[in-house]
Amino acid sequence: MAESSNSDANSRKRRKIDPDSQTRWRSEAEQRIYSSKLMDALHHVRRPGSGGHDAVRDAADRVLAASARGRTRWSRAILTNRLSLRLAQINRKHKKAAKPSAGKSCSRKPAKKLPPVESKVKVLSRLVPGCRKVSLPNLLEETTDYIAALEMQVKAMTFLTGLLNAGAAAPA
């Protein structure tokens, strides 16, 4: 793992993020912090009645990004671009309703780059928030951290769901 630090010129700019991501997101302290913050956030989420789960999901993602302390690109993208992302989602929904698949297929048919690796890289970059125009090595790094964070998120949310289920049902 000593070679994870790059050249001297770059080592100052780069932070060693690869080995840290797994240990960071899997630590219990992190999970505890996330769970408590998520609980706080959930109480503040006003269920507008419709799209309640989206609001919850956004809150969860935001809390997750906040826990990342801005060290990763995807976390920064989530925190700063939430409004634009939501707008994009709404637009996509409208577009889906209007044009089912015609528009998308037309734009994708002229395949400039056949290499399957390239297309998969693009798909992956679309999945990870804020990583569309990122080079491949950085994208992989962001993906590593993102996957670890998502795992933690799933764990914590599952736990909270169970807790709240029991908590809400008992006194009722």
Add this chain to the structure above:
Amino acid sequence: MNTGLPEMLHCLNSSTSENCEMSVLERQRSRLKQQQQQLSQNHPPIPYFNGNDHLAYSGFHVDQALSDLVLNGGAMKPDPGVEHHDFRRFMNSGSATTDFQMSSALPRTVSYTAAASVNSAPGKESCKKRKADRSPKIAAEEKKMKGCAEEESKITEQNSNSKSTTTTISTSANKNSKGASANGKKASDAPKADYIHVRARRGQATDSHSLAERVRREKISERMKYLQDLVPGCNKVTGKAGMLDEIINYVQSLQRQVEFLSMKLAAINPRLDFDIESYILKEMFPACPPAMEPDHSHLQFNTSVEEVSGSGLEMVVDPMDATLRRTISAPITAQQSFLNSSSLNQIQQVTWEDELRNLYSMEYQQGRSTFISQQITGFLEANHVKLEM
């Protein structure tokens, strides 16, 4: 690198155009020094250090030695040649005479070609492989070196050769120092015995573009290895495309899970808020002291995320704790309610129920005030095991 720094500082005194080469070679020299102190003793450097008065003479002497090197070809080992040459340059850094440096520049280039020819004679081992092992810092240095070399037109060709030699020297030095770091990266198997004999490879290896590509590819493969550890099932598939497929599927499945869970949480939330409001009225004050910390964290969170519609309920966490405590105090009802909760059955992982049941049974015995953190810890530990599968 750290060992090369003082030498680099030495080099800063001398002319700029030769700095780059000298810096790299100074580093080589320091490495070779570490590894082969026997040879250095065989060729005593002491006479070279005796003041600057004898520089001309000693330089001349060394030139003779170098010419011998050129003439003898493979007879003389290249290492002493490099050593001589390094020591001479070391001397040069002390002196300020540019004339001497210029005169020494020629023999230096001669020695480079000599070294190159000598090294290519025993057999052209591929430098490609060692490029792969080389640390990127050397790539940066070599690029720097190449940039410096372009200033002097006459040395450019020799520089390309010298670069190949320096890379091989450095990579061989690296290999020796690092040990068995991935010898089998490329198809060609260089003999592992003696890396000090520099083997030059012309062409592909010396191109700065291919060097950069090599570095980039290394980075990518390294990151892919990390991802392989992270994504389950990635070990079976090899190759970038397959692994990327797995990674994409995994990320999508994780995101879908988050969606499901958020839907569930959204379903639960309204119920909670009704309860919470009633609890705020009843049970706020007894629950205040132990819950001061969550308030702080939650206030911080509020400031950081402004999109969350601030309802201003600061004591909301306390009723949550109260409800949770109440669940613990009513064991049977909690279990039953949990088992009867239909929403939970929608989740595929039925094992979560078992875990929670165990958890609650654990908590009955303990009954501490900080049970939330404990629950989370214990539960998530168990979940960790499950998720790993």
